[in-house]
Amino acid sequence: MPTIPCVLMRGGTSRGPVFLASDLPANTAARDAMLISALGSGHPLQIDGIGGGNALTSKVAIVGPATVPGADVDYLFAQVNVERALVDTAPNCGNMLAAVGPYAIERGLVTAGDPLTRLVIHNVNTGKLIEATVETPNARVTYDGTTAIAGVPGTAAPIRLAFLDAAGSKTGKFLPSGQIREMIDGYDVSLIDMAVAAMMADARSFGKTGGESPAALDGDRSFMAQLEAIRLQAGRAMGLGNVADLVIPKPILVSPPAAGGTIRARYFMPHSCHTAVAVTGAVCIAAACCTPGSVAHALAALPQPDAQGRRLLQIEHPSGSTPIEIEQNPETGEVTRVSVIRTARRILDGVVHVRDVAA
Structure with a gap:
C-alpha cells in the first residue's frame, strides 16, 4: 500500500x-x-x-x-x-x-x-x-x-492574510452576470465573485431570520432543496454552467446585524451550513457590503472609511464574528485589498x- x-x-x-x-x-x-x-x-x-x-x-x-x-x-x-x-x-x-x-x-x-x-x-x-x-x-x-x-x-x-486581487476569482468578473442585483425564481439575489463565487440573498426572503443555527438550517430539508435549486440557476447565470458537482457558487444568507457587527451571515458549503464563515466567504460578504445596490449593502450597518479608504467590518456568524479590513479606492470604489487574521x-x-x- x-x-x-x-x-x-x-x-x-x-x-x-x-x-x-x-x-x-x-x-x-x-x-x-x-x-x-x-x-x-x-x-x-x-x-x-x-x-x-x-x-x-x-x-x-x-x-x-x-x-x-x-x-x-x-x-x-x-x-x-x-x-x-x-x-x-x-x-x-x-x-x-x-x-x-x-x-x-x-x-x-x-x-x-x-x-x-x-x-x-x-x-x-x-x-x-x-x-x-x-x-x-x-x-x-x-x-x-x-x-x-x-x-x-x-x-x-x-497569521495575516491580505488578498491582493480577489475580484473575479473564478469567473473573471466581480459581477459575473453584469448586474449587482437580480431575481432568480422570485428571489432577490446578488451574484458576486470576490475571493469566491457566491450567491447572496436576504435570509428573510426564505422565511428565515438569519439567526438560525447551522443544525436547524441543515435539518430543514425543504429549505435546503429550495436553496440548491436557486444555486444551480445562479451558477448558470454566473457563466459556470452546470454546478451540480461543484461547490461554487456558495449560497450565503445575509441579514441585519444582531450583535453590534456589520452584517449577519449564514454561509453554506454549499450543502451544509458552515459553523462559522469561510475566509473567502467573509471577504466576499465584506466586498458586497461596500458595494451600493447589493443585497448585503442594503442590510449592512456600514462603518465610515478612514482617510486611506479602509473600513473594518465585523461579519457575524454562528460562532461569533470575523473581522475583515477592506480597502477601496476613494474615487472609484474599487476594492483594492482585503485583509483577515487567522491562526x-x-x-x-x-x-x-x-x-x-x-x-
Whole structure:
C-alpha cells in the first residue's frame, strides 16, 4: 500500500492534510484517487481515512514551488467530498490558506525572517495572489500566541492574510452576470465573485431570520432543496454552467446585524451550513457590503472609511464574528485589498497509507 508524507494541520476553522506537490501524482485522476483514499471519502464518517466526516475537516492543501512571477509558493486547494468519491478544486479555501505559510517555511520552500516572514502565495485554483505574514521569532515558526478566532478553542499566533486581487476569482468578473442585483425564481439575489463565487440573498426572503443555527438550517430539508435549486440557476447565470458537482457558487444568507457587527451571515458549503464563515466567504460578504445596490449593502450597518479608504467590518456568524479590513479606492470604489487574521496549528507529521491507484 503506497504511503505519502503529509502534515495534518488546522488552518483557521478548517483541518486537513498538507502535501508537497511533488509527493503526489502529476496525473489529476490519479492524484484525486489518492486524496479520496487518504481521507476515506465515500462514507459519512470517512472511517477508512483521515477525514473528519465533515466538510470542514475534509480539506487538502497541496503546496509547491511558485510557478508564476511575484509568488513564493503555489497552493492548490482540494475539497474532498465526504460521502461521495469526488474532489473539487474549483474554489480557494482561505482557512486552509492560513496553514500554507507555516508549512512552506518549515519545509524550506521559503526562507524564514526574524521576527516575521512575509510570503506571497499563488492560489492555483483562482490564479490570485495572497500575501501571508507569519510570526517567526529567531527564524522559526511559532504557533503559540494570544490571538483568538471565532470557531476555534484557545489562542495561537496570528497569521495575516491580505488578498491582493480577489475580484473575479473564478469567473473573471466581480459581477459575473453584469448586474449587482437580480431575481432568480422570485428571489432577490446578488451574484458576486470576490475571493469566491457566491450567491447572496436576504435570509428573510426564505422565511428565515438569519439567526438560525447551522443544525436547524441543515435539518430543514425543504429549505435546503429550495436553496440548491436557486444555486444551480445562479451558477448558470454566473457563466459556470452546470454546478451540480461543484461547490461554487456558495449560497450565503445575509441579514441585519444582531450583535453590534456589520452584517449577519449564514454561509453554506454549499450543502451544509458552515459553523462559522469561510475566509473567502467573509471577504466576499465584506466586498458586497461596500458595494451600493447589493443585497448585503442594503442590510449592512456600514462603518465610515478612514482617510486611506479602509473600513473594518465585523461579519457575524454562528460562532461569533470575523473581522475583515477592506480597502477601496476613494474615487472609484474599487476594492483594492482585503485583509483577515487567522491562526494555524501543526497537529501531526507522518505518512498516510493510500490504496494503490494507477498513475
